[in-house]
Amino acid sequence: MNRDHTTLLRLRKARRYILLYVLLIAIAIAIILPISWIVASSFTTRETVWKNVLPFSWRAFFPADFTLDGYHAIFEKDFGRALLNTFFLGAVTVVFGIAVGAMSGFAFARLQFRAKNFLFALVIFSFMIPGDLTIIPSFVLVRDLGWLGTWQGLIVPGLANGIIIFLFRQFFAEIPQDLIDAPRVDGATWLQVFMRIILPVSKPALISAGVILFLGQWNNFFWPLLVAPDPELRVVQVAVSIIGVEQQVSLWEQMFASSTLAMLVPVLLILPFQRYYVGGILGSGLKG
Amino acid sequence: MLNKLRLERWTPAFFLAPAIILLIVFRYIPIVLGFEEALYTNSLSLAGARKFVGLNNFIAVFEDPVVWGSFKTTMVFSLVVNPLQVGLALLLAELINQRVPGIAVFRAIYLVPVAISMNVTAIAWGLALDPNYGLINGIIRTLGLPRQPFLQHPSQALWSIIGIISWIGVPYWSLFFLAGLQGISSDVLESARVDGAGSLRTFISIKLPLLRRIIAFVLVSDTVVNFTLFAPIYLITRGGPQLSTHLVMYEAYRRGLVYGDIGIASAIISVLLIVVVAFVAVEFIVLRPRH
Numbered sequence: 001m002n003r004d005h006t007t008l009l010r011l012r013k014a015r016r017y018i019l020l021y022v023l024l025i026a027i028a029i030a031i032i033l034p035i036s037w038i039v040a041s042s043f044t045t046r047e048t049v050w051k052n053v054l055p056f057s058w059r060a061f062f063p064a065d066f067t068l069d070g071y072h073a074i075f076e077k078d079f080g081r082a083l084l085n086t087f088f089l090g091a092v093t094v095v096f097g098i099a100v101g102a103m104s105g106f107a108f109a110r111l112q113f114r115a116k117n118f119l120f121a122l123v124i125f126s127f128m129i130p131g132d133l134t135i136i137p138s139f140v141l142v143r144d145l146g147w148l149g150t151w152q153g154l155i156v157p158g159l160a161n162g163i164i165i166f167l168f169r170q171f172f173a174e175i176p177q178d179l180i181d182a183p184r185v186d187g188a189t190w191l192q193v194f195m196r197i198i199l200p201v202s203k204p205a206l207i208s209a210g211v212i213l214f215l216g217q218w219n220n221f222f223w224p225l226l227v228a229p230d231p232e233l234r235v236v237q238v239a240v241s242i243i244g245v246e247q248q249v250s251l252w253e254q255m256f257a258s259s260t261l262a263m264l265v266p267v268l269l270i271l272p273f274q275r276y277y278v279g280g281i282l283g284s285g286l287k288g
Numbered sequence: 289m290l291n292k293l294r295l296e297r298w299t300p301a302f303f304l305a306p307a308i309i310l311l312i313v314f315r316y317i318p319i320v321l322g323f324e325e326a327l328y329t330n331s332l333s334l335a336g337a338r339k340f341v342g343l344n345n346f347i348a349v350f351e352d353p354v355v356w357g358s359f360k361t362t363m364v365f366s367l368v369v370n371p372l373q374v375g376l377a378l379l380l381a382e383l384i385n386q387r388v389p390g391i392a393v394f395r396a397i398y399l400v401p402v403a404i405s406m407n408v409t410a411i412a413w414g415l416a417l418d419p420n421y422g423l424i425n426g427i428i429r430t431l432g433l434p435r436q437p438f439l440q441h442p443s444q445a446l447w448s449i450i451g452i453i454s455w456i457g458v459p460y461w462s463l464f465f466l467a468g469l470q471g472i473s474s475d476v477l478e479s480a481r482v483d484g485a486g487s488l489r490t491f492i493s494i495k496l497p498l499l500r501r502i503i504a505f506v507l508v509s510d511t512v513v514n515f516t517l518f519a520p521i522y523l524i525t526r527g528g529p530q531l532s533t534h535l536v537m538y539e540a541y542r543r544g545l546v547y548g549d550i551g552i553a554s555a556i557i558s559v560l561l562i563v564v565v566a567f568v569a570v571e572f573i574v575l576r577p578r579h
Binding site: 017020021023024027028030031032034035037038050053054055056060099100101103104106107111112113119122123125126128129130131132133134135136137138139140141156157158159160162165189190191194215218219221222226237240241244245252255256259262263266267269270271274277278281282 | 295296299300301302303304306307308310311312313314315316317318319321322325380383384386388391394395396397398399400401402403404405406407408411412413414415416421422423425426427429430455459463464467509512513515516518519522523537540541544545550553554557560561564565568571
């Protein structure tokens, strides 16, 4: 009787496991297959790109006849320039975005000043309203500043990021008071405390902020499309969209090649930094 | 010493100034500018200069069938996409919260769409859903089913867009729910189990109520973000077929930057902004900590 009961339990558990793994694998396939199809198609020619799709065969997820035609073609169209531009845009945004975010996060976490709650409400409210919502008046503002087609037009409006400020504030608020009190008693200024004590112990927050800011710029499309669509400042997402839709003929292999490169970088970045990325975006939702 | 004290008085301002100035100039001034621009016409196609037109642009928002239609389409779209994404994200979070071997690998795979831009997702799924040679129709036909028009038919286009953006949206929002589920104390779940509650019962009666705040946060954030959906419409459907995917952000872009009528584009955005602020205000009230 007792043994029957354990067998039943074990059977139930096994059934549960099988069901779980079927679901997990099915969802993983729904994510991986479209990606492997894009990557596989990026190594085909325009003539063979649909060969294994209609009629459909599993070979659609592997390159039909390996060529680099698509990649050659997009690099001849300055896709390399777009990649470099985006790396530069991302790097500058990471450096200055972290400086701006960490400094104000520090003030909110550790300093006393008037109108603190009001100013912090400004920060919170700014990330509840997506930047894309006010993109047209922002465009008008940047146009009136004479910043259309400039690096500052691309970079400066995105430097102060409410989520990043919030992330730093949360992290700095947890730093033990003793760490700060000792140098303060010894006469260190707040700037010295910030540079020598706070920042060195805040590597997780700095990595989170860096990954979020870089991914944000790498995947940004609407703003650069409006502000800097010209070839000199063109960023990767705009370049992908131009290859993708603004052509008379459909350049299939080039669409797949440019899409492959555009997604490769953020995927390679997010996987090793999963914990930091997820931790960073969660802070904005859960503790607020 | 006095000098130092005077310096210290300015310390908060020094640390705050860059962020606050940038936020005010690039996030808050555009909001005000949007309301102001909405009172003028400066259509580039007209010879006349910028002219004050009062509330005409706002009246046009409600009277122009295409503009008002884009608001209606956006409402229908919102009412479907947001509950759908929140529901699926909750289920996905519950799935990846199971402690089974290899779960870390699945979590990593499910994070991949989160890293990919809406732009690339739209282009790739636009190709995959192509009625003539798309991957999905290839699979459908191999299964012996009839070819589907997807993005090229008014009855399916908006649904296809919802599917495409959920490929990113569901895994993204599930991260928030997963964190919420992991925050539920094991004592609570253990006592439910001892009382004989099954997985489904525990999920509905214990976990969902405890996730109330996160669900509210995600529902509002998702709604607000989806109000600004632009890339897939711009890249794949251009609002069509027959305006079936003509969402409000695309209409604002078309009016403001294709036709050069910043006035009506600003009026569209201002109306949308009022709706968004109302949503966010409700969220703040719901999420206010209770003592």
